[in-house]
Amino acid sequence: MYSFLLAIIYVAFVSLGLPDSLVGSGWPVMHQDLGVPVAFAGILTMIIALGTIVSSLASERITLRFGAGAVTAVSVGMTAAALVGFSVSDQFWMLCLWAIPYGIGAGAVDAALNNYVALHYAARHMNWLHSFWGVGASISPFVMGYAISSGQGWSVAYLVIGLVQAVLTLALLASIPLWGKVDDARTRTSTIETHDLTEDAPAQKGGAPVPLGTALRVPGVVLILLAFFAYCALESTALVWSATYLVAERGALPAAAAMLGALFVLGLTAGRFLAGFFADRVGDRALIRGGFLAIGVGSLFLLLPLPTDVVGFVGLVIVGLGCAPIYPAxxxxxxxxxxxxxxxxxxxxxxxxxxxxxxxxxxxxxxLSTWTGMWIFPVFIGVLVVLGLVMSERLNRVVAVPAGRRSAEA
Known part of the structure; x- marks a missing residue:
């Protein structure tokens, strides 16, 4: 039962990654077909981001009412509908409308799935699951590229990924009863192991949600929010600007820099897969600390004023590998x-x-780079590394974990 549900969750994480690269990979053609400036991609991604933020903040209330399985199924269904909606849109405002359920569905499923796995499965699975997200994020650009190069158009790519999401939605709907059985069994086991049937028991379906203000007042929460903000800020900045930096400051050829951008995602994916093999032994804190330190080393490589672009390539690969374990940990x-x-x-x-x-x-x-120049890229990454590392280390001193508490259930 546990293994079957875990397999479904692995597929769900692939599903989470599938839509994430579609807008970026298809936009060079999409904006021309829709007759809008290239900068309008920012409007679309902002709408999606706002939806994910709102649904993430509401995720606990929704999950406690309906259960993680139902929230996951419905959220994936919303993204499936939104992707199919994208495929039939021939006006930019239509994309903006479909971006609303896209963002809401993505945020709700992300929070529900991550919490479920954190509660019920070992650290190795969290790393491997996020590696599977990278698989999905790496597949969709190839789907988009094939659809465009074959003359079928970007809308076909959205339709294909949307139909894949729809099939997964049906599988998730069928699995809803299994989520509750695993949840009950794991909760009984974990509460017995911790000898705590009240304070350390996970919130159950139908229970009262923790108010936002109360959650923010839990010691150390603000610290981890700043650390998480710093990590995601540096990862997204590296994804968007690394190729431009390598071309503008390190003299790399545009084609080589673009390829390395893809290698960054693949390195992130491979790094999480490898981290899964030792995550349970090393522990989450060491993974977070080591990841930030590796990113710092990579940013120093990027900053070295050497005449070859090879050092810059190596530095960016190190940054990608350093990023790998931090999010899941x-x-x-x-x-x-x-x-x-x-x-x-x-x-x-x-x-x-x-x-x-x-x-x-x-x-x-x-x-910032328009004021200072693109050379500031590794410095920007380095500042975020310092913020993330300092906040996470302060959290380690604030939060006291009892010696008998297990970091995960197998």
Whole structure:
């Protein structure tokens, strides 16, 4: 039962990644067909981001009322409908309308799935699951590229991914009863192991949600929100601006820089897959610390004023590998740091902080680089590394984890 549901969750994480690269990979053609400026992509992604932030903040209330399985199924169904809607849109305002359910569905499923896995499965699965997200994010640009190169158009790519999401929705709907059985069994086991049937028990379906103000007052929550904001800000900035930096400052050929941008995502995916093999032994705190330190080393490589672009390529690969374990480790450590009862509420807030960071940082860097020059890229990354590392280390001193508490259930 546990393994079958885990397999479904793995597929769901692939589904989470599938739509994330579609707008970026298809926009060079989409904006021409729709007759809008290329900058309008920012409007579309902002609408999606706002939807994800709102639904992330509301995720605990929704999940407690309907259950993680139902929320996941309905949320994936919303993204499926939105993607099919994108495929039939021939005006930009239509895309904006469909972006609303797209963002709401993405935020709700992200928070619900991450909390469920953090509560019920080991750290290795959290890393591998986020690696599967990377698989989905890596597949969709190829789907978009084939649809455009074959003359079928960008709308076909959205339709194909939307239909894949629709099939997954049916599988998730059929699996809803299984989520409750696994949830009950895992809760009974975990509460017996911790000898705590009240404070450390996870919030149950139908229970009272933790108010936002109460969650923010839990010791250490603000620190982890700042650390998560910093991480997601530097990851999104690297994804958007690394190729431009390598061309403008390191003299790389545009084709080589673009290829390295793809390697950054693949490195992120591979790094999370590898981290899964030792995550349970090393622990979440060491993964977070090591990840930030690796990113710092990579940013120093990028900053070195050497005449070859190879050092810059190596630096960016190191940044990608450093990024790999941080996101899943922060999520997986949440129940242990703040209590299982608070985890859904706090993970929802963390998701909101993540989307704020990933939405605001790239345009902020764009403005900053116009004033200072593109050379500021590794410095910008380095500042975010320091913020994330300092906040996470302060959290380690604030949060006292009892020696008998397990970081995960197998």
């Amino acid at each position: 922060i999520i997986h450590s949440t129940p242990g740091n703040f209590g299982r009862r608070n985890s859904q509420a706090i993970i929802g807030i963390q998701m909101a902080a993540a989307y704020v960071g990933s939405t605001l940082a790239p345009p902020l860097f764009g403005v």
